[in-house]
Amino acid sequence: MDILKILTRGIKDPARRPGQAAAPSINLPSAGNKSNPQLFHDAVPSRKGKKRKRTKGGAEQSDNEEEDDVSDIDYFAPKKDPADEGEATAVAVEHSTEAQPKRKKAKLLPEDECRQILRSHRLKFTLLSGGPEDAAAKASKKSKKDEEPSKKSTKEKDKKQFYPQPLNSFTELQDLYDVSPKLVENIAKQAFKLPTEVQMASLPLLLKPKKALKHALDTDMANVKHGVDFVAVAPTGSGKTVTFMIPAIMSIIRSLEQQDCPPEEKEHKLQAIVVAPTHELAKQIVNEGRKLAMGTGVRIYSMQKGLQLGAEEIAPEEQDGDDSDDSDAENEESEHKAELEHKEDGADSDSGSGSDSDAEESRKNPRKTPRRAIKPDILVTTPKSLLNLLSSGTSKRALPSVTALILDEADVLLDPLFRKQTLAIWKSCTNPSLRLTFWSATMASNIESLIHKHTSRRATPPPLIRLVVGLKDTAVPNITHKLIYTATEPGKLLALRQLLHPSTSTSTSSSTPLRPPFLIFTQTIPRATALHAELKYDIPATAGGSSRIAVLHSSLSPKARSAVMTRFRQGDVWILITTDVLARGVDFAGVNGVVSYDVPSSAAAYVHRAGRTGRAGREGGVAVTFYTKEDIPFVRSVANVIAASEKQGGRSGEEGTVQKWLLDALPKVAKEDKRRLKVRGVEARRKDADKGRAGIGAKSSYDRRRENNRRGAIEGSKRRKRLEMEGGGREEGEKGDDGAWDGIDD
Numbered sequence: 147m148d149i150l151k152i153l154t155r156g157i158k159d160p161a162r163r164p165g166q167a168a169a170p171s172i173n174l175p176s177a178g179n180k181s182n183p184q185l186f187h188d189a190v191p192s193r194k195g196k197k198r199k200r201t202k203g204g205a206e207q208s209d210n211e212e213e214d215d216v217s218d219i220d221y222f223a224p225k226k227d228p229a230d231e232g233e234a235t236a237v238a239v240e241h242s243t244e245a246q247p248k249r250k251k252a253k254l255l256p257e258d259e260c261r262q263i264l265r266s267h268r269l270k271f272t273l274l275s276g277g278p279e280d281a282a283a284k285a286s287k288k289s290k291k292d293e294e295p296s297k298k299s300t301k302e303k304d305k306k307q308f309y310p311q312p313l314n315s316f317t318e319l320q321d322l323y324d325v326s327p328k329l330v331e332n333i334a335k336q337a338f339k340l341p342t343e344v345q346m347a348s349l350p351l352l353l354k355p356k357k358a359l360k361h362a363l364d365t366d367m368a369n370v371k372h373g374v375d376f377v378a379v380a381p382t383g384s385g386k387t388v389t390f391m392i393p394a395i396m397s398i399i400r401s402l403e404q405q406d407c408p409p410e411e412k413e414h415k416l417q418a419i420v421v422a423p424t425h426e427l428a429k430q431i432v433n434e435g436r437k438l439a440m441g442t443g444v445r446i447y448s449m450q451k452g453l454q455l456g457a458e459e460i461a462p463e464e465q466d467g468d469d470s471d472d473s474d475a476e477n478e479e480s481e482h483k484a485e486l487e488h489k490e491d492g493a494d495s496d497s498g499s500g501s502d503s504d505a506e507e508s509r510k511n512p513r514k515t516p517r518r519a520i521k522p523d524i525l526v527t528t529p530k531s532l533l534n535l536l537s538s539g540t541s542k543r544a545l546p547s548v549t550a551l552i553l554d555e556a557d558v559l560l561d562p563l564f565r566k567q568t569l570a571i572w573k574s575c576t577n578p579s580l581r582l583t584f585w586s587a588t589m590a591s592n593i594e595s596l597i598h599k600h601t602s603r604r605a606t607p608p609p610l611i612r613l614v615v616g617l618k619d620t621a622v623p624n625i626t627h628k629l630i631y632t633a634t635e636p637g638k639l640l641a642l643r644q645l646l647h648p649s650t651s652t653s654t655s656s657s658t659p660l661r662p663p664f665l666i667f668t669q670t671i672p673r674a675t676a677l678h679a680e681l682k683y684d685i686p687a688t689a690g691g692s693s694r695i696a697v698l699h700s701s702l703s704p705k706a707r708s709a710v711m712t713r714f715r716q717g718d719v720w721i722l723i724t725t726d727v728l729a730r731g732v733d734f735a736g737v738n739g740v741v742s743y744d745v746p747s748s749a750a751a752y753v754h755r756a757g758r759t760g761r762a763g764r765e766g767g768v769a770v771t772f773y774t775k776e777d778i779p780f781v782r783s784v785a786n787v788i789a790a791s792e793k794q795g796g797r798s799g800e801e802g803t804v805q806k807w808l809l810d811a812l813p814k815v816a817k818e819d820k821r822r823l824k825v826r827g828v829e830a831r832r833k834d835a836d837k838g839r840a841g842i843g844a845k846s847s848y849d850r851r852r853e854n855n856r857r858g859a860i861e862g863s864k865r866r867k868r869l870e871m872e873g874g875g876r877e878e879g880e881k882g883d884d885g886a887w888d889g890i891d892d
């Protein structure tokens with residue numbers, strides 16, 4: 147039996163008989179907010195209680211000894227509903243319930259309680275460098291080499307684990323971490339009821355490191371008063387943006403408060419930079435930041451003309467040649483083909499063009515009236531936009547006032563594609579108090595090494611702390627994953643159509659139709675364009691026609707990109723075909739499905755694509771991945787992520803999309819082949835691309851339109867007859883009485 151056919155069994159909906167309509171689902175991401183956005187609530191017994199621990203041999207032993215090592219946490223344990231946890235041994239549950247009307251002022255927790263809360267939410271902190279023990283470790287490097295490896299690694303793990311104060315409710319921000327009431331009010335306005343895991347773990351540490359690390363200071367970390375460098379690896383859609391924006395905004399509120407003058411006279415200067423890989427993400431961060439900063443006086447801007455960033459020319463003797471200076475970093479070769487992924491547009495209407503002052507603006511355009519200068523406190527930018535401003539010709543500029551550099555999607559910003567630009571920005575932040583934070587759902591070890599290397603170069607580096615939420619690099623636990631195999635490209639197109647139009651399904655087909663809105667990812671721009679042309683006329687005029695489907699990629703103008711984003715957010719566009727340019731960070735809260743029409747090129751790419759649905763803990767999202775024979779080398783890493791995500795979400799084995807033995811049977815690909823695949827893509831498609839063909843569909847748009855019109859007419863007439871017989875009717879595109887979505891043309 148064809149193993150790949152077995153693998154695709156995951157697409158079957160066991161509850162459905164052939165030909166039967168899709169089961170109604172009211173539990174979709176588009177249905178709205180989930181009251182609890184937290185992903186994990188494991189029961190962790192109190193250390194104070196008489197916890198019994200099972201040894202390998204099965205005998206129970208008393209648990210008075212050291213328990214700091216979290217390696218025994220079952221990260222794959224099924225996610226439990228807090229309501230089912232009886233008398234709530236999990237302290238986290240107690241602490242995550244909503245505040246009572248007459249609440250007491252929050253207090254710092256003892257270490258044991260911190261540990262239990264962090265463990266029950268699968269939050270793991272590691273000190274990567276910077277504590278006194280790190281220096282000691284360096285000094286005794288030689289003697290450690292002689293130690294037994296297993297012993298050594300356990301010891302190091304024990305040493306570097308620690309348990310900062312968690313944030314159990316947003317009200318604690320004001321009670322314990324001096325966050326301004328206005329900022330807390332703005333958080334409340336967004337109807338965030340509970341902090342997500344990443345917020346729970348990071349906010350105390352970033353707002354008041356000394357207080358948050360009260361229990362760890364004696365041992366590992368001294369001198370955290372002025373902040374820490376921080377790497378956060380947390381699932382997609384878990385609220386990382388709010389997590390890095392709150393401390394940045396708060397730090398500026400504090401510095402504005404120190405100025406003893408009326409608000410309009412306060413001096414603003416650039417203090418924080420957020421770097422994101424795409425314009426879409428940068429704009430989204432600005433919007434989210436402004437919602438938080440409303441009424442606080444903090445100014446948040448994306449790159450645009452007229453900004454005054456306080457850039458200072460660096461004397462030629464202080465500039466050194468190579469900004470990238472990362473020759474020993476692994477994976478030098480770009481993981482991305484040039485036409486793929488996060489390519490930035492050359493000209494961007496709102497990107498910086500090198501001018502930093504009105505004077506310079508008027509020097510360049512003497513006839514033009516200079517714009518009013520804007521002095522932002524926080525700048526959100528893509529690497530290229532800022533770099534245009536910092537280096538023109540041979541001269542380079544520094545940003546000495548910046549004390550916080552935030553890299554969102556840090557692993558891609560430090561990937562070879564963006565590395566040189568990102569490191570150049572980093573280098574331009576010359577303030578000795580600069581603190582860095584790195585955020586992503588995925589963080590490869592080579593990127594972590596690079597971060598370690600560059601952060602520890604400073605004369606007095608602060609501690610570098612890593613937070614991992616859940617399982618590193620594999621977490622998309624709250625959605626349904628489906629793998630669909632088709633032998634050929636035309637077969638794939640047909641299978642996609644069956645997902646979009648259930649009426650085209652044969653009686654043997656068991657694909658559950660996708661419910662709009664959803665995203666479709668291709669590997670390249672030509673394929674995205676070709677797929678758009680192919681599907682454009684599929685939607686009948688009565689359901690909105692071709693305006694319901696759009697394409698977005700980096701070759702479009704910023705204006706066109708922005709217009710498509712707006713139409714998709716407003717619900718005018720139901721199907722958005724795109725490349726990996728939209729795979730990271732972009733938050734469309736109500737996206738019900740993500741289709742990888744072309745298999746993603748890495749596990750990380752899959753995590754980010756799939757993570758466009760099921761955000762903020764929403765359930766009911768679906769991620770469908772198509773693959774053909776040529777894609778097999780890519781599938782194993784995707785299947786691994788699916789298997790791990792399902793285990794985390796409590797669905798595995800027979801229930802899961804990918805069973806273990808099938809996973810083992812998928813071919814392992816040599817490292818070199820993997821790298822070639824990532825750089826060149828699937829060879830068969832490459833040949834098409836080299837010949838200027840996208841390899842999707844062969845019919846002209848005239849033929850496609852004619853065919854679709856004919857099909858639409860036939861289906862329209864069938865529908866009319868049916869409605870006449872039933873004596874009632876409903877509009878196309880609407881949900882049926884059973885609440886089930888019947889597809890875009892039914």
Ligand SMILES: Nc1ncnc2c1ncn2[C@@H]1O[C@H](COP(=O)(O)OP(=O)(O)OP(=O)(O)O)[C@@H](O)[C@H]1O
Pocket residue numbers: 183337338339340341342345380381382383384385386387388586587730731732733735757761762
């Ligand atoms: N505490 C919260 N409760 C409910 N929703 C939240 C909370 N915090 C953030 N959100 C919402 O969750 C959504 C996802 O947040 P965000 O875009 O910051 O995710 P992310 O972790 O950066 O994801 P990605 O890795 O994909 O970039 C946003 O719509 C945000 O407003």
